Amino acid sequence: DNLQANIYPDSDCKVLREKLSKYYNCKTENILVGNGSSELINMVINAYCEKKDKVVSFIPTFSMYQTYCDLCGAEYVGVKCNEDFSQNIDNLIEKILEVNPKIVLLCNPNNPTGYVTKKDEIIKLLNNVNNSLIIIDEAYADFLGDSVIDLINKYDNLVVMRTLSKAFGLAGLRVGAMIGNEELIKYIWKVKVPYNVNMLSQIAAIKALDNINLVNSYIGEVNRLREELSRNLKKIKFTVYDSGSNFVFVESPVDNLFEKLMNCGILIRKFNFNGKIYYRITVGTEEENEILINEIRKLL
Numbered sequence: 001d002n003l004q005a006n007i008y009p010d011s012d013c014k015v016l017r018e019k020l021s022k023y024y025n026c027k028t029e030n031i032l033v034g035n036g037s038s039e040l041i042n043m044v045i046n047a048y049c050e051k052k053d054k055v056v057s058f059i060p061t062f063s064m065y066q067t068y069c070d071l072c073g074a075e076y077v078g079v080k081c082n083e084d085f086s087q088n089i090d091n092l093i094e095k096i097l098e099v100n101p102k103i104v105l106l107c108n109p110n111n112p113t114g115y116v117t118k119k120d121e122i123i124k125l126l127n128n129v130n131n132s133l134i135i136i137d138e139a140y141a142d143f144l145g146d147s148v149i150d151l152i153n154k155y156d157n158l159v160v161m162r163t164l165s166k167a168f169g170l171a172g173l174r175v176g177a178m179i180g181n182e183e184l185i186k187y188i189w190k191v192k193v194p195y196n197v198n199m200l201s202q203i204a205a206i207k208a209l210d211n212i213n214l215v216n217s218y219i220g221e222v223n224r225l226r227e228e229l230s231r232n233l234k235k236i237k238f239t240v241y242d243s244g245s246n247f248v249f250v251e252s253p254v255d256n257l258f259e260k261l262m263n264c265g266i267l268i269r270k271f272n273f274n275g276k277i278y279y280r281i282t283v284g285t286e287e288e289n290e291i292l293i294n295e296i297r298k299l300l
């Protein structure tokens with residue numbers, strides 16, 4: 001009803017940022033909205049890194065971090081997770097102090113492993129690292145129900161990335177948010193292109209935030225179904241790693257699971273880490289999860 005496609009959208013996303021500030025429990029001035037958090041992550045890496053500058057992150061993690069670094073010539077330095085995909089924050093801190101990166105990226109919960117870094121560990125990271133920008137990518141944090149957004153004014157080198165693509169189910173709208181102290185947000189704002197978030201997306205995102213109870217019940221349902229799916233996969237001899245997200249990361253007793261499930265119309269993600277095959281399975285609806293388990297049973 002209030003869509004005027006012949007005029008430019010609000011470049012400052014004022015109303016949307018006000019709504020987001022209530023959801024994220026911060027000030028409007030602490031938020032910069034992007035065309036998905038992808039745009040924001042790329043923007044920050046570009047703003048901070050010259051050729052050869054370093055970016056430190058755990059591996060495995062969200063693969064696009066490396067791509068954005070490659071695009072601007074920054075050097076991506078990966079710190080290996082433990083064998084069970086847990087992440088040792090002391091190893092990360094040690095590497096940071098060794099290579100003095102411009103940026104540290106920590107995905108929490110981690111994609112694709114689902115691993116959750118505890119808040120006191122992130123505080124330890126923040127207390128030990130002052131010379132690098134620390135980006136905590138909380139793309140999946142809505143499912144976890146925990147965040148470090150409350151620390152942005154305590155640590156001026158902390159940035160939190162959030163998105164409406166996961167728990168809000170609005171990936172097609174491309175709305176992400178970068179949250180940090182006011183100075184930092186003002187600084188990054190200088191490199192933002194005008195009108196980066198289109199009018200339709202702003203309106204729809206505002207509507208979604210006005211109906212936050214729907215999002216919250218969806219989150220509760222996903223968390224319940226994830227635990228149920230994990231239990232059922234364990235019963236049929238899968239190794240299932242603890243996840244704080246809307247997917248589970250697993251080892252399968254069935255060889256070529258990706259290809260076999262693809263043949264019955266089920267798409268999962270396949271990963272190869274250190275020569276071993278792992279899968280990331282997104283939590284579906286109750287029925288979808290049942291179909292998945294039944295199809296796997298036939299393959300056993």
Ligand code: PMP
Pocket residue numbers: 035036037038039062107111137139140162163164165171174175176
């Ligand atoms: N961070 C992580 C960890 C992700 O998994 C994704 C989406 N796959 C993104 C950021 C980017 O999400 P979007 O651009 O849709 O906000």
